[in-house]
Amino acid sequence: MEVCPNCFEDAELKGFISSSKNIGICKICDSSNVPLLLIDELIDFFQGLIDNFKVLPDGEPLISKIQSNWNFFSTLNIGSIILNEVLSKITSEIKNSEYLVDYTDDIIENFSFWEILKDNLKKSNRYITNIEYLTEDLGWDGFFNTQFELKSSDELYRARVHHKSNLEAYSIKEMMCPPFNLAGGGRANPLGIPYLYLSDNPETVLYEVRASYLDELSIGLFNLKKEIDFVKIVDFTEQTSLFQTTNIKQTIKSKLLRDEISRDLSKPMRRYDSEIEYIPTQFICEFIKIFTGASGIRFCSSLDPSGKNIVMFNQELMECKNVFLKKIDKMHLKAVDHKTKDS
Known part of the structure; x- marks a missing residue:
């Protein structure tokens, strides 16, 4: 069996197959004039991948598990064809793509500990926790290497809602973090330790500050200071490639953990929520x-699906270049029906 780049969504694997000099028609996805690679050349990778799953009677079909977490194959059907071929060539208790599976126990323990840690930080041990277990046993200190370079040319934005009408725009200084004695706790920063919350486009910040109809706001434009070429930012938005020649287990553990944390980072605080809910994400940012x-x-951003939020731990890396006024002149609200349990 031969596969082509169009059989997969994984960018690294597509690139690897694209380097093949063998050009022809893919019999799996019917693509024409495409690079073709014998599936046997991917057997070692698939053996390493499948070793991270166990058969579980109440689990999820293998193909669905892989697609839901990784979007690895171009379609479920193509993924099933490839997996069934691979599973006939490797050593595994999993015999076809529909076998019910889950991740191995050590992988489940790793990302599931986030829920245990959250509960512990909120209810039991807020300031002292077993860091050695997180680093030496679970290896979390090596799971945040998915980073990008924030460059001096990248433009970021911050908004502040005015509490009165017809005010002038806030000054550049007022668009920076509040002083430590006025800094409340947020999803990333603890009480009294200010972080600079920014977004990658001016529309997202309107959602993040929950601007309402006829609100007036100041929006600041931010860049890295001109003497700083770039800084490293841990990225919870990047799609991690599953195609790894080594350390597949490490890749799976780190991606699943980051997904758990990312959901909590993006979760908007409702007006009736306690600030205690932010303690776990404050902890992981410090970590x-x-x-x-x-x-x-x-x-x-959970409030604007097209936007991304950036939190800078040290505002001294940034400078506000300009501040402009904006007034919200239209809004689109949508109510969502939620089913309630019968009393």
Whole structure:
């Protein structure tokens, strides 16, 4: 059996297959004039991948598990064809793509500990926790290497809502973090330790500050200071490639853990939520700052699906270049029905 780049969505694997000099018609996805690679050349990779799953009677079909977490194949059907061929050539208790599976116990333990840690930080041990277990046993200090370079040319934005009408735009200084004695706790920063919250486009910041109809706002434009070429930011938005020649288990563990944390970072605080809910994400940001040396984090905005948020641990890296006024003159609200349990 031969496969082509169009059989997969994984960018690294597509690139690897594209280097093949064998050009022809793919009998799996019917693509014409494409590079073709014998599936046997991917057997070692698939053996390493399948070794990270166990058969579980109440689990999920293998193909669905891989697609839901990784979007690895171009379609479920193509993925099943390839997996069934591969499973006939490797050593595994999993015999076809529909076998019910879950990840191995050590992988489940690794990302599931996030929920245990959250509960512990909120209810039991807020300031002292077993860091050695996180680093030496679970290896979390090596799971935040998915980073990008924030460059001096990248433009970021921050908004502040005015509490009165017809005010002038806030000054550049007022668009920076509040002083430590006025800094409340946020999803990333603890009480009294200000971080600079930014977004990658001016529309996203309107959602993030929950601007309402006729609100007036100041929006600041930010860049890295001109003497700084770039800084490293831990990226919770990047799609991790599953195609690895080594350390597949490490890749799976780190991606699943980051997905768990990312959901909590993006979760908007409702007006009736307690600030205690942010303590776990505050902890993990401190963990990232200490163990990776990164200057901040990037995560998806749950309020604006097209936008990304960036939190800078040190505002002194940034400068506000300009501030402009904006008034919200239209809004689109949509109510969502939720089913309730019968009383």
